[in-house]
Amino acid sequence: MAAMDQKAFLTTLFQQAVHAVAPATLISKHLGQLVKPPVTGKTLVIGAGKAAAAMAHAVEKAWQGELSGLVVTRYGHGAPCQRIEVIEAAHPVPDSAGLAAAQRILSLVRGLRPEDLVLCLISGGGSSLLTLPAPGLTLEDKRAINLALLRSGAAIGEMNCVRRHLSAIKGGRLALACYPAQVITLLISDIPGDDPSIIASGPTIPDHSTAQDALKIMAKYQIPLADHVRTVLENEAAPCPTPDHPFLKNCRHHVIGTAQIALEAAAAYARSQGITPIILGGSIEGEARDIASMHAAIARQILTYGQPGTAPCVLLSGGETTVTLRGEGRGGRNAEFLLALTQSLQGLKGVYSLAGDTDGIDGTEAVAAYLAGPNSLDRAKALGLDAKSMLNDNDGYSFFAALEDCLITGPTRTNVNDFRAILIEES
The missing domain is CATH 3.40.1480.10 (MOFRL domain)
Structure with missing residues (x-):
């Protein structure tokens, strides 16, 4: 040559x-096989990640029923959705727009019924885009820890373990908030090994890790913790739900895009x-x-x-x-x-x-x-x-x-x- x-x-x-893992390609291939419109309830679309807006746009084009919702993506990664609102926020360090989006998504899923369907669209980048600090923490706390992790050389699985245990929405907590609605999560994976609990820190996926694991990771990379942050981890008020949690019985997930x-x-x-x-x-x-x-x-x-x-x-x-x-x-x-x-x-x-x-x-x-x-x-x-x-x-x-x-x-x-x-x- x-x-x-x-x-x-x-x-x-x-x-x-890139074309093979484009949301339009993946959604058109998998949506009809994996998700059916609810018979009597409403369909709510939520999501977070660099691909979330494009995934939402593809869902709008393929969906054969009513739907509404909100997704958050990185600045400049939006898509022209008509029925699903798109919010843009900062990546890789979270900002107030991501915080506001997380709060609004939690508000949307409250009060759902068993006959309702939540379609959750998750992709890489969601850890910073969907940010809601655990009780006792601030956005600035999350920003400082994110920056330290990014500079440390920590692997993505390690970073997201810490993020899950400092969050009020990740590590399956968003799925808990959706109960008793049916939750189906479609994921495009940016994680080596494609573990769904790590992708975007798994907002709708149960978790096997503990806050002690997060503390060990911070110690491994010699990242100092403010006293109040350490206290939050040592006394985790609401641990991530495990797979046997009864509120997760109506939750399913499918990884549709991989490396x-x-x-x-x-x-x-x-x-x-x-x-x-x-x-x-x-x-x-x-x-x-x-x-x-x-x-x-x-x-x-x-x-x-x-x-x-x-x-x-x-x-x-x-x-x-x-x-x-x-x-x-x-x-x-x-x-x-x-x-x-x-x-x-x-x-x-x-x-x-x-x-x-x-x-x-x-x-x-x-x-x-x-x-x-x-x-x-x-x-x-x-x-x-x-x-x-x-x-x-x-x-x-x-x-x-x-x-x-x-x-x-x-x-x-x-x-x-x-x-x-x-x-x-x-x-």
């Missing part, structure tokens, strides 16, 4: 992956182009730099020994890496991953790569994905850029922006987390 063809191939892989679906769509496209796909996994976690080193080692093994496949092939992986922030640079975990991969490969011939976030925004930058090739380091050097020092400063965005190797899509209004593709050509 020519250089432009390689970039176009990787870009199309990303686009195919694996996205990876399989990308793999199908690669095969159509005569490129062998090798899916490494959709649940890869760990420090972005460590995961980059692992991917680089596999690329070398393929070129040197033809294992675990032979070129031309493309390595595909998903999941959620973490970044322990030590520098002051710009860039999310995918920029960090790709810069670390580029540094590790050191211009290895025949290897081209893309790393991005399926929601269209890597970290806080308006970049969906970044691209690199064998000449990336030489091009950067010609511009006076030092890849190693920029990696140490967590400044992956500035590196790829200078090379004009950023893919900007705008919000995709879905989210199954990271997508990585490494094209390996015959030497």
Whole structure:
């Protein structure tokens, strides 16, 4: 392939992956099979996450009956719903708009009847977008803890465990508020392993963790707790409901979108182009730099020994890496991953790569994905850029922006987390 063809191939892989998990695609496929309009009651749609508005819009188009409701999504991720109200709020650190949305959703579900149906639309990002501090806490408390967790290098499952036990709405508490109505939750997963109790901190899903688990996580990452926050955790007034809670007997959930679906769509496209796909996994976690080193080692093994496949092939992986922030640079975990991969490969011939976030925004930058090739380091050097020092400063965005190797899509209004593709050509 020519250089432009390689970039176009990787870009199309990303686009195919995102399309496969778009709410319009998923809702049209699953809604009629999983959810039926109630015979006598009303249908209320609620939800939270980066895909929530697009999911609500798809429900409106497909639903064969009356409905109303409210969902909250990230700023810029709205959709033109007619019957379901959309509120936009902050992510990844919560704000007052998310707090107001959570309060209004709780108000909407109060007083429902057994014949009513609550359709809950949940996707990644809901932990910060649907924020309601536990009694004794403030929004500022939640913001401070969120920031500390984001900087700590904690895995998403650990972060969401803490969030659940500092919340008045997550960890199944929203489902309790809906009782005695029937609750059906449709989830698009941004969680490695797709555990529904972790997606958006599981507002309608029972929980097995405890407040003591949350305390242990904070201690593990040496995150200080104010005395009143520690007191809330040590004396949790209303623990998350467990699966046997009687108020959850009318609750069901279905994970309809996953990283694996996205990876399989990308793999199908690669095969159509005569490129062998090798899916490494959709649940890869760990420090972005460590995961980059692992991917680089596999690329070398393929070129040197033809294992675990032979070129031309493309390595595909998903999941959620973490970044322990030590520098002051710009860039999310995918920029960090790709810069670390580029540094590790050191211009290895025949290897081209893309790393991005399926929601269209890597970290806080308006970049969906970044691209690199064998000449990336030489091009950067010609511009006076030092890849190693920029990696140490967590400044992956500035590196790829200078090379004009950023893919900007705008919000995709879905989210199954990271997508990585490494094209390996015959030497």
